[in-house]
Amino acid sequence: MTAITPLTRYFSTAARQLQILASSIRKPESAQQIPLLTEDLYNQILDKYPDLKTLKKLHSKIFIDQYLHSNPSIGIKLMRAYAACGETRVTRHIFDEITDKNVVFFNVMIRSYVNNHLFQDALLVYKSMSSHGFDPDHYTYPCVLKACSGSENLWVGLQIHAAVIRVGLDLNLFNGNGLVAMYGKCGCLVEARQVLDEMPSRDVVSWNSMVAGYAKNGRFDDALEVCRDMELLRLKPNAGTMASLLPAVTNTSSDNVSYVKEMFTKLAKKNLVSWNVMIAVYVNNSMPVEAVNLFSQMEACGIDPDAVTIASVLPACGDLSALLLGKRIHEYVDRKKLRPNLLLENAMVYMYAKCGCLKDARDVFDEMQFRDVVSWTSMISAYGMNGQGRDAVALFSKMQDSGLIPDSIAFVSILSACSHAGLLDEGRYYFKSMKGEYMIVPRIEHFACMVDLLGRAGRVDEAYSFIKQMPMEPNERVWGALLSACRVHSNMTIGLLAADHIFQLEPEQSGYYVLLSNIYAKASRWEDVATVRSIMKSRGIKKMPGISNVELDDGVHTFLAGDQSHPQSKEIYEELDVLVAKMKEAGYVPETDSALHDVEDEDKEFHLAVHKAMMWHCYLVSGMVAEVFAIHC
DNA sequence: CTAGGGTTAG
Numbered sequence: 001m002t003a004i005t006p007l008t009r010y011f012s013t014a015a016r017q018l019q020i021l022a023s024s025i026r027k028p029e030s031a032q033q034i035p036l037l038t039e040d041l042y043n044q045i046l047d048k049y050p051d052l053k054t055l056k057k058l059h060s061k062i063f064i065d066q067y068l069h070s071n072p073s074i075g076i077k078l079m080r081a082y083a084a085c086g087e088t089r090v091t092r093h094i095f096d097e098i099t100d101k102n103v104v105f106f107n108v109m110i111r112s113y114v115n116n117h118l119f120q121d122a123l124l125v126y127k128s129m130s131s132h133g134f135d136p137d138h139y140t141y142p143c144v145l146k147a148c149s150g151s152e153n154l155w156v157g158l159q160i161h162a163a164v165i166r167v168g169l170d171l172n173l174f175n176g177n178g179l180v181a182m183y184g185k186c187g188c189l190v191e192a193r194q195v196l197d198e199m200p201s202r203d204v205v206s207w208n209s210m211v212a213g214y215a216k217n218g219r220f221d222d223a224l225e226v227c228r229d230m231e232l233l234r235l236k237p238n239a240g241t242m243a244s245l246l247p248a249v250t251n252t253s254s255d256n257v258s259y260v261k262e263m264f265t266k267l268a269k270k271n272l273v274s275w276n277v278m279i280a281v282y283v284n285n286s287m288p289v290e291a292v293n294l295f296s297q298m299e300a301c302g303i304d305p306d307a308v309t310i311a312s313v314l315p316a317c318g319d320l321s322a323l324l325l326g327k328r329i330h331e332y333v334d335r336k337k338l339r340p341n342l343l344l345e346n347a348m349v350y351m352y353a354k355c356g357c358l359k360d361a362r363d364v365f366d367e368m369q370f371r372d373v374v375s376w377t378s379m380i381s382a383y384g385m386n387g388q389g390r391d392a393v394a395l396f397s398k399m400q401d402s403g404l405i406p407d408s409i410a411f412v413s414i415l416s417a418c419s420h421a422g423l424l425d426e427g428r429y430y431f432k433s434m435k436g437e438y439m440i441v442p443r444i445e446h447f448a449c450m451v452d453l454l455g456r457a458g459r460v461d462e463a464y465s466f467i468k469q470m471p472m473e474p475n476e477r478v479w480g481a482l483l484s485a486c487r488v489h490s491n492m493t494i495g496l497l498a499a500d501h502i503f504q505l506e507p508e509q510s511g512y513y514v515l516l517s518n519i520y521a522k523a524s525r526w527e528d529v530a531t532v533r534s535i536m537k538s539r540g541i542k543k544m545p546g547i548s549n550v551e552l553d554d555g556v557h558t559f560l561a562g563d564q565s566h567p568q569s570k571e572i573y574e575e576l577d578v579l580v581a582k583m584k585e586a587g588y589v590p591e592t593d594s595a596l597h598d599v600e601d602e603d604k605e606f607h608l609a610v611h612k613a614m615m616w617h618c619y620l621v622s623g624m625v626a627e628v629f630a631i632h633c
Numbered sequence: 634c635t636a637g638g639g640t641t642a643g
Contacts, residue, residue, distance in 0.1 A: 080634080107634055142635045174635050181636070205636055212637070243637035276638050283639095311639040346640040377641045384642085412642040445643065452643090477643070 039071050046077035052085045068098065076108050083112030088121070103134050110143045119151035136163070138172050145178030154186040177205045184213020189222075204230075204238055212244035220248035224256065227263070237263050239274035246277055250284035257285050275303060280312045288316035292325060307338045314347035318354030326351045330364075340369045346378050353382030373399075373407050381413035389421020396430075408440050415449035419456055427453040448477045455485025464494050476507035483515050495519050503528070506535060 045058060059078065067074040075098055082090040091112045098105060106129050113122035126144045129136055136144070141164050148157035161170075161179055169175045176199040183192035192213045196206060207230045214223035223245055227237055242263055249256050264270070264278045275298045282291035295313045298305065305313075310329055317326040330348065338344060345368050352361035365371070365379045376399040383392035396414045399406065406414075411434045418427030431450055434440045447470050454463035463482055467474050479501045486495030499519050502512050513536050520528040580588075 076634080104634070111634055139634055146635085177636075208636060238637090240637040246638065273638055280638065306639095308639045313639095315640075341639090343640040348640095350641070372640090374641045379641095381642060407641090409641055416642065448643070481643095 039067055039074060042067060042074050043077060046074070046081050049081055049084045052087065055081055055085065068094070069100070072098075072102060072104070076104055079105070079108050079112060083108075083115060086116055088112055088116050088118060101132070101134075103129075103137055103140070106132075106134055107137070107139045107143060110140065110147070114143055114147050114150065117150060119147040119153070122147040123153070123156060135167075138169050138175060141169060142174045142178040145175070145182045149178075149182045149185040152186050154182075154188065157182045157186060171200050173199070173201060173203060173206070176202075177209055180206060181209040181212065184209060185216060187217050189213055189217060189219065204235055204240065207235060208238075208240045208244045211241060211248075215245055215248035220252065220256075223248040224259065227259075236266075236268060238267065238269075239271050239277065242267075242274055242277040242281075246280060246284075249281050252285060254285075257281060257287070270301075270303075272303060272306060272309070276306075276308050276312060279309065279316075283312055283316050286319075288319040291316035292320060292322055295325075304336075305332070307341045307344045310338060311341070311344045311347045314344075314351040315354075318351040321355050323355040323357065326355060339367075342368075342370055342372060342375070346372075346374050349375065349378040349382065353378065353385065356386060358382060358386055358388070371402075371404075373404050373410055376402075376404060377406075377410045377413050380410065380417060384413055384417025384420055387420055389417050389423045389426070392417035392421070393423065393426055406434075406438065408443060408446075411438075411440065412445050412449060415446060415453065419449060419453035422457055424453060424457045424459070444472060444475055444478065447472075447474070448481050451478050452481040452485070455481055456488070458485075458489050460485050460489050460491045460494055464497070474501070476502050476505045476509070476512055479505070480507075480512055480515070483512075483519070487515070487519070492519075492523065496523060503532070506539070510536070 042058065045054075050058070055078075068078070069075075075094060079091045079094050082088075082094070091109065095101075095105060095109045106125060110122045110125050113119070113125065123144060126136065126140065126147075129140070141160060144160055145157065148154070148160065160182075164170045164175050164179070170179075176195060179195045180192045183189070183195060192210060196202065196210050199206060207226060211223050211226045214220070214226060227241060227245065230237055230241070242260060245260065245263075249260050260278070260281050264274060267274055275294070279291050279294050279298075282288070282294060291313055295305070295309070295316075298309070310333060314326065314329060317323075317329065326348075333339060333344065333348070345364060348364045349361045352358075352364060361379060361382045365375065368375060376395065380392045380395050380399070383389070383395065392414060396406070396410075399410070411430060414430050415427055418424070418430065427450070431442070431446065434446070435442060447467075451463045451467060454460075454466060460482070463485060467478060467482065470478075479498045483495055483498040483502065486492070486498060496519060499516050502516055507513075513532050517529050517532045520526075520532065
């Protein structure tokens with residue numbers, strides 16, 4: 001390289017050559033006209049991680065072969081770029097072609113395998129190093145430790161730890177971090193902590209690895225405590241801390257969610273991952289409104305959502321029936337060419353299913369190149385939750401024909417599809433085949449589905465006998481399914497039995513208490529009614545009012561039954577009176593004939609009806625007929 | 634060449 005070449009001229013030449021290259025890519029027939037590229041230019045292009053097409057064109061230039069042997073960095077970058085495209089076979093081919101390797105080639109090869117989750121191959125390359133006369137270095141060990149973490153291979157992990165100590169690298173920051181992560185992932189939290197404590201110096205990654213270890217192994221309080229310890233040491237948690245913490249903050253307390261939210265707010269630099277994690281935290285804590293609104297905020301900040309963002313936020317759209325947003329995201333996915341992506345497509349099927357758009361769900365499902373059990377399960381439950389039990393059954397058979405083995409959750413979805421559609425025999429058949437053919441031990445969810453199936457079909461006595469022969473203690477869901485069946489089929493005797501069991505179990509959910517209070521009132525067991533109320537009061541369980549979400553242009557709005565907080569509340573309710581009159585005119589009769597119906601406050605039922613009417617009105621006015629069927633209360 | 638994030642039921 002000539003030292004006097006002005007930098008600007010150098011770059012403009014490079015830019016021009018890049019342009020020529022780019023134009024030749026657009027016109028494949030002129031590929032032969034690619035000009036000679038300098039080594040530096042190859043380096044520059046490869047550093048930008050080109051897509052596979054560009055990469056192959058570059059690679060096919062004969063000149064690269066001479067560079068491959070004269071300039072090791074070209075070979076390394078080419079390997080790296082192929083690995084980034086998931087082409088580990090090509091990476092390996094280049095690796096094998098290089099005759100005079102150095103240790104970096106081995107490191108890059110190992111890392112390529114690790115990044116593509118081929119942990120076994122990574123470890124094989126590592127083990128082959130000595131026979132080629134190379135010693136692993138301080139770059140090799142973190143990579144192979146990651147291979148152990150990824151495959152939870154404690155056995156090799158321990159051997160590597162021994163090797164790391166032998167060569168005196170155990171005090172190295174990166175190796176220490178790798179060891180903490182490896183032990184953490186393998187469930188050896190004491191060892192992870194010990195390595196961490198003995199490290200002469202630690203960085204954020206060290207602490208994050210420890211957080212991840214605790215979080216992955218269910219030690220949620222410990223994970224949070226490590227975060228607090230970090231802050232006490234004046235180390236600022238970052239996006240990685242949030243990501244590591246994620247498993248610990250699913251279905252967690254609102255305090256913990258606030259803690260993460262605060263961590264997010266205080267981040268010095270928010271990146272894509274931090275937004276994604278915060279959205280995932282909301283989604284995993286049943287806070288879809290917050291998730292969707294944060295997603296909008298993210299877009300407003302000009303951050304491009306990636307496939308992970310989309311896969312996280314789509315279920316929230318589904319839970320809110322936010323179809324407009326869901327469709328907009330669908331367009332974004334197509335524009336950004338984010339498909340095929342299994343997790344994202346699965347989430348999209350779920351979103352459309354929850355929005356009541358069976359056809360759209362099915363279209364996405366049919367367009368998928370690869371489908372796993374989750375994909376099929378999503379589509380099966382799509383039919384199930386929309387009452388199309390027969391279609392669910394047909395699809396379940398198709399899944400079996402395709403050679404996939406249904407898992408425990410797949411059976412929950414088909415059982416619930418059968419119960420909602422009254423397919424008694426089919427449900428019984430699947431329950432049997434789950435145990436007999438697939439050796440899946442039924443869990444309490446499956447028993448709850450069966451009770452629901454029998455109960456809805458009117459076999460209340462049978463459902464009760466079924467509960468009595470369960471191998472485990474029935475929970476409130478099982479009894480709740482029975483109680484609902486009794487309510488529908490007016491079976492007071494068994495209903496009271498079910499109620500007494502729920503009463504004893506003191507569930508967290510308010511819905512059960514409402515059912516309890518109703519049946520006790522019906523049976524004139526007023527002292528029990530009073531006890532139910534006092535339990536609810538003492539445990540701070542509030543009756544959940546009917547909630548609906550309406551998606552307007554500027555976000556998701558939550559409405560409560562009887563809500564008067566809206567500034568135009570008066571006008572809305574006046575409009576509703578008109579609507580309700582129309583509904584009654586059209587033959588609407590509020591549900592009051594059930595033997596176990598809530599006798600206490602019927603105007604609440606009215607509110608609910610009014611509330612639904614309001615939603616229907618909103619959707620019908622905007623021509624969104626499908627949404628009318630997707631209203632959740 | 635060095636960590637970390639996503640999907641399915643009720």
